[in-house]
Amino acid sequence: MPIDSKIGLSFSGCLKHILKQAWPILISQWAGIAFAVLDSMMLGHYSPDSLQAMALATSIFLTVNIGLMGVVHALIPICAQLLGANKKEEIGRFWGQGLWLSCTLSLLGGLVLLFPEIWLSMSGDVPDKVRHEVAIYLRIIFIALPASLMFRAVYALCTAVQKPKLVMQINLFSIVLKALLNWLLIFGQFGLPALGSAGASTSTAIVSWLMFFAGLWILFHTPFYRQFNLTLGRPQRKYLAEILKLGIPMGGSYLVEVSAFTFMALLAAREGTFVSGGHQVLSNLASILYMMPLSLGIATSALAASAVGSRNFRFAHQIAKSGLFLSLIGAGISIAIVLMGKPLIIQAYTSDAQVAVIAGALLTIMPLLHFADTTQCMISYILRAYKIATIPFILQTVLLLGLGLAGGWYFGFGNGTGFLQPLNNLLTPGAPVGVSSLWIMCSLSLLICAFFLHVWYWKVIDEKRKFW
Structure with missing residues (x-):
């Protein structure tokens, strides 16, 4: 159960509670790194060109995704403060607005992924084959961006209300699924075409959407979250402005x-x-x-x-x-x-x-x-x-x-x-x-x-x- 912020804990109690919250977050962070590790290891055995294309495309995607992710993570301190103030229904409203914001950011910010030549102009003489693979990779990963950011809204809520284990479990399962889909799509198993780097981005897109839907299922089927009355609602300027005020910096x-x-x-x-x-x-x-x-x-x-x-x-x-x-x-x-x-x-x-x-x-x-x-x-x-x-x-x-x-x-x-x-x-x-x-x-x-x-x-x- 979340600690009572009005009562507090001893110094040793604080240490224990921080560690209790931090270790699932750490596992989730390592799980996020595992996607790139899996892509690198498998594409390294597929083709040097595909490996280079993935490295270039991933650096572009991560630059965009991490910047936008930081905006959505503003929900963590906002919802955590509301939890301490016992304004639980406000948490549900902010979370819904966070989903709207995630969709908007993914569509606007993600547009830069569709113009890879702007990025590749800084990378010197890149072979045409690699450039083509980078373009395909980014077009596919563009589909993953909305799911990735909306899952961050789920992550932010779970973290703010001190329930990070739920997200950790989704992240751990996603590694297994990502590895399986990579094997199927990169190398073309069971009669499927060998897609190389495009297979890696396709598997990321599929897993990203499944992670988001799994997060939604947990939120709406776990009794604990009913107290927040989670709802999408319609976009409201007041809530979006507060998220952006903290989220942009x-x-x-x-x-x-x-x-x-x-x-x-x-x-x-x-x-x-x-x-x-x-x-x-x-x-x-x-x-x-x-x-x-x-x-x-x-x-x-x-x-x-x-x-x-x-x-x-x-x-x-x-x-x-x-x-x-x-x-x-x-x-x-x-x-x-x-x-x-x-x-x-x-x-x-x-x-x-x-x-x-x-x-x-x-x-x-x-x-x-x-x-x-x-x-x-x-x-x-x-x-x-x-x-x-x-x-x-x-x-x-x-x-x-x-x-x-x-x-x-x-x-x-x-x-x-x-x-x-x-x-x-x-x-x-x-x-x-x-x-x-x-x-x-x-x-x-x-x-x-x-x-x-x-x-x-x-x-x-x-x-x-x-x-x-």
Whole structure:
């Protein structure tokens, strides 16, 4: 049962409840990654061209999908605050408006998927066969986008009312179904045509819609959700405006983060295939480790928002401190595993000696990178519990894109090349100057972002103390 935000819990009680909410969210996040892993593994055994087409098309789709997903995720703090305020029927109305918004965003934002040449113009000389496969992949995945975003509305509701296990179960089942459909459609089993990358996108579209319908079935057949009187209704400006007010900067933050790492990969490729491979090892590992603070952040934000909704700001602060404590403990464990298992991790990613050397040099910066990333992630989500998203968005845009990406380019490939050599030698010994500078400036920008977000959070807390 959801905790009573008016009563609260002890510090240890908060830790236990955050963990109870976070682990299903973490499983769901890992399940989401599994789709891309399955596509890569299976297409890697089908055709190099299809694998390249999938990689390009997926990067385009994820950029669009993650940005729009951030807008829909505004439902989490909104519904969680309403839960704390005991305005249960309002939760049902906001959820219905979230479905309308998801449909609209998928149709408007998804239109960019139908014009792949705009994106591929930044990718240099891509073979015509690959371009054709990318176009087909994106046309098919366009069909999946409405279902993907509407399922995010289901996910947001379940998370906000502290029932994340239902979504986790759907995500786990979807992995099995995705693997089966991939096998059937990519390779053409049982007389079906071998579709390659088009088969991968087709399976994603089918599974996305089945996940959404499964989510709907659970919501309308589980007695717990009847109290919210879930209804679609007609689009209402008041509700849509409130979702967008919080959702646009949240979606912007999501987009900034994914774009920064996308462009880092493009810049790292300037130093050659081996450097690009080493960069990809660190980037992929950082993404996997990021799932833990992300899950803790979402769980902490939902619980804190519920406390804010009940006007128990002292309890909201206690939850925030507990969530930050857990995330730092988790970061410490993750960093220790990476440092102790570094040779095995590199071996799992690559058998190429040159890529392994560069990856080993870059992984030295992982402790600083993961600590900074964990801290800024957690505090961003804690601020969203108070419906504060614009300040994090501005800070992340200026620091991650300005200081991090632009600074990394300047010191790694521009007029400032070589200026960071002492830091290169300390934090990424033996790594090429370009990719090293990118990761150093990325880590520095995340660290500064975390500091200013922390300062802003305490500003918010000082304002709320008068209500304690």
